[in-house]
Amino acid sequence: MENVDLNLLIALDVLLDEVSVTGAARRLGLSPSAMSRTLTRLRTATGDPLLVRAGRHLVPTPYAMNIREHVHALTRDAQAVLRPQHRELALETLDRTFVLRANEGFLNVAAAPLVTAALKEAPCVRLRFAPKPDKDVLPLREGRIDLEIGVRGVSAPEIRSRLLFRDAFVGVARIGHSLFLDGEISVARYAACRHVTTSRRGTFRGPVDDALEQLGYQRTVSVVVPGFPDALEIVRQSDLVTHVPRSCLSHPPDDRAGISRLKSFPLPVKTPEIAISAMWHPRLDADPAHRWLRDTVQAVCREVLVC
Known part of the structure; x- marks a missing residue:
């Protein structure tokens, strides 16, 4: 390692993020000429041009595109190792961006209370909510996500988690639906309805169908x-029936989602309980600011969601 300058890793991370020598120089407090010399050293070290000119701008090479996320993760890991621990956390001056990933249902109910609670204690903090197309843990491992909220998977044993609340599916139909007119909602009457279901993968079958099938x-x-x-x-606007986590029926006072025009009911079949957790990578476990974020999320969930 005697011929490797690990300071180049930080420069490479910034260059690949900015895709600009001038922009990278500004972020690192260097002159453009010094940054240009650093890029030359990086090209020599990697054996790749990394950034090449396209008209008046620079564009990354395929190799640069391929290593960008890995370089960012390595830089984050190195900074975590060298960051002083056990320091006192000054929330009133904490200047940091946290990236959280959660599904739309959680955001509709808890995002506003979470933002209010977080900014009340730490006014300089920034929260970015990222979309959740799947349960892939790679963003947590690579440091692109600070905290994930959802059902814990089984494919990443190193990921830390904390139970936020337990949830369960309930049936939902509009007020006035014929399903509510004849007393108890039986399995037969429920199955006879037309349904709308939720699936990120676009599948028509889920746990409710399995439970119905067991009953014939x-x-x-x-x-x-x-x-x-x-x-x-x-x-809300049709005669279809659905099932959602009970927490989705929590709503703000102005009822923007029109939930007051909906009526929930216990499903006539048993479905698995839903355990919603906060998940993070071990690199952030001892970080005081991240611990504060986890505590804040848990406190908000206890206040506004079914536990």
Whole structure:
């Protein structure tokens, strides 16, 4: 390692992020000429041009594109190792951006209270909510996500987690639906309805169908949508029935989601309990600011969601 200058790693991370010698120089407090010399050293070290000119701008080479996320993760890891620990956390001056990933249902209910609670204690903090197309843990491992909220998977044993609340599915239909007119909602009457279901993968079958099948019933799923709020909106304006986590029916006082026009009911079949957790990479476990974020998320969940 005697011929390797690890300071180049930080410069490479910034260059690949900015895709600009001038922009990288500004962020690192260097002159453009010094940054240009650093880029030359990086090209020699990697054996690749990294950034090449396209008109008046620079563009990354395929190799640069391939290593960009890995370089960023390495830089984050190195900074975590060298960051002083056990320091006192001054929330009133904490200047940091946290990236959180959660599904649409959680955001509709908890995002506003979380922002209010976080900014009240740490006014300089910034929260960025990222979309959640799947349960891939790679963003946590690479440091692109600080905290994930959802159902814990089994493919990443090193990921730390904390239970936030337990949830369960309930049925939902619009007020005045014929399903509510004849007393108890039986399995047969429930299965006879047309349904809208939620699936990020676009599948028409889920746990409710498995439970119905065990009892000898089959339902008709007419619509599949990616998020629970979409399902609730369709149900509100139609005779379709859906099922959502009970927490999705928590709503702000102005009832922007129109939930007051919906009525929930216990599903006539048993479905698995939903355990919602906060998940993070071990590199952030001892970080005081991240610990504060985890505590804040948990406190908000206890206040506004079903526990």
